[in-house]
Amino acid sequence: xxxxxxxxxxxxxxxxxxxxxxxxxxxxxxxxxxxxxxxxxxxxxxxxxxxxxxxxxxxxxxxxxxxxxxxxxxxxxxxxxxxxxxxxxxxxxxxxxxxxxxxxxxxxxxxxxxxxxxxxxxxxxxxxxxxxxxxxxxxxxxxxxxxxxxxxxxxxxxxxxxxxx
Amino acid sequence: xxxxxxxxxxxxxxxxxxxxxxxxxxxxxxxxxxxxxxxxxxxxxxxxxxxxxxxxxxxxxxxxxxxxxxxxxxxxxxxxxxxxxxxxxxxxxxxxxxxxxxxxxxxxxxxxxxxxxxxxxxxxxxxxxxxxxxxxxxxxxxxxxxxxxxxxxxxxxxxxxxxxxxxxxxxxxxxxxxxxxxxxxxxxxxxxxxxxxxx
Numbered sequence: 157x158x159x160x161x162x163x164x165x166x167x168x169x170x171x172x173x174x175x176x177x178x179x180x181x182x183x184x185x186x187x188x189x190x191x192x193x194x195x196x197x198x199x200x201x202x203x204x205x206x207x208x209x210x211x212x213x214x215x216x217x218x219x220x221x222x223x224x225x226x227x228x229x230x231x232x233x234x235x236x237x238x239x240x241x242x243x244x245x246x247x248x249x250x251x252x253x254x255x256x257x258x259x260x261x262x263x264x265x266x267x268x269x270x271x272x273x274x275x276x277x278x279x280x281x282x283x284x285x286x287x288x289x290x291x292x293x294x295x296x297x298x299x300x301x302x303x304x305x306x307x308x309x310x311x312x313x314x315x316x317x318x319x320x321x
Numbered sequence: 322x323x324x325x326x327x328x329x330x331x332x333x334x335x336x337x338x339x340x341x342x343x344x345x346x347x348x349x350x351x352x353x354x355x356x357x358x359x360x361x362x363x364x365x366x367x368x369x370x371x372x373x374x375x376x377x378x379x380x381x382x383x384x385x386x387x388x389x390x391x392x393x394x395x396x397x398x399x400x401x402x403x404x405x406x407x408x409x410x411x412x413x414x415x416x417x418x419x420x421x422x423x424x425x426x427x428x429x430x431x432x433x434x435x436x437x438x439x440x441x442x443x444x445x446x447x448x449x450x451x452x453x454x455x456x457x458x459x460x461x462x463x464x465x466x467x468x469x470x471x472x473x474x475x476x477x478x479x480x481x482x483x484x485x486x487x488x489x490x491x492x493x494x495x496x497x498x499x500x501x502x503x504x505x506x507x508x509x510x511x512x513x514x515x516x517x518x519x520x
Contacts, residue, residue: 160508166484173506175487176494180509193511200505202498204491223506230504298509308511 162216165223172227173199180302194306198294199226205291207248211278211305241291249290256283281305 159165169175197210197219208226210219229251237243257263260280264287276284282305289297302308480486488494491507498505 160483160485163484166480166486169485169506173504174494174498174501175485175506175508176489176491177487178491178507178509180511195508195510198505198507198509200495200507202495202503202505204495204505207504226504294507302509 159214159216159219162220165216165220168220168223172223180298194302194308196298196301196306197222198298199223200294201291204294206286206294206297207291208252208286209282209301211282211301245291249287252283252287252290256280256287259283278305 160169195213197214198206199208199222200206207230208222210222214222229248233244233247233251237247253264257265260276260283262276262280262284264284282301285297285300285305286292485506488497491505494505494507497503
């Protein structure tokens with residue numbers, strides 16, 4: 157979580173977000189080495205709808221860029237959709253679809269073959285997921301993000317340090 | 322003394338049927354007692370019909386109102402006005418123990434093909450997961466208390482060596498975000514966030 161130690165990231169997150177955290181997985185420490193473990197950083201509405209996810213570790217510039225994108229898109233959505241939840245959902249669907257097309261060369265509006273999606277990286281998978289299910293509730297999607305995108309296992313087990321030196 | 326009608330003439334006979342003591346030759350056109358009785362009867366009938374009509378009308382009016390209310394309620398039940406808040410509140414209270422990936426399909430009016438493609442892409446089914454609750458969270462911030470000793474939502478938090486202020490639970494973060502018109506930032510991690518060796 158080194159990105160969170162960056163002052164710019166901290167200032168921006170503290171200004172626009174209320175932060176908390178949640179443990180959803182664990183890892184093993186074998187001979188002093190950490191095995192497994194990951195992070196998915198969610199940007200949510202106050203009613204826990206997922207606006208965006210940064211899946212996996214990210215550096216400060218990436219996390220800051222994604223946080224800014226969320227805030228700006230959310231502001232634009234509010235300006236254009238007032239309080240209509242369906243319109244807000246549609247707005248974010250388009251926003252994710254736009255980034256999917258622009259950054260990952262996958263146009264979900266075109267009737268192209270879906271085979272190229274296999275080449276998507278983690279960020280592309282997130283955009284694809286949130287294009288399909290924009291503003292989905294966190295409890296409905298966190299498992300897919302953690303297990304299917306990050307390849308981790310959901311667990312409430314404590315960190316296993318039995319093999320630690 | 323009995324009074325008898327006798328072919329249009331009014332005769333007043335004696336008690337023993339003897340010759341009339343009084344006899345008039347003037348024809349009787351209106352027999353007022355009979356008119357009064359008939360009038361009274363007619364008034365009663367009209368009053369009765371009126372009352373019956375009012376009762377029937379009142380009864381059907383209530384039924385119509387009830388039908389309207391039922392109709393409006395049914396209409397509401399098919400819209401977000403009633404269903405979504407109820408579902409949302411129910412969901413918030415229920416805090417589902419298990420979340421299956423297939424439930425993403427209930428995320429709204431999505432393009433089914435796109436949705437299926439996304440789920441297929443993410444390799445579909447995921448094995449069942451354990452319960453995730455706030456109890457699994459570390460106690461990050463001490464809650465504030467008011468002068469009466471009641472616990473309030475904390476707006477103090479810890480940073481754990483970062484520049485980000487963390488409140489103790491996602492629920493508290495959501496409450497504060499709603500209050501302050503902010504969004505929520507929630508890293509989900511494997512490991513112990515408060516212990517840098519385990520994060």
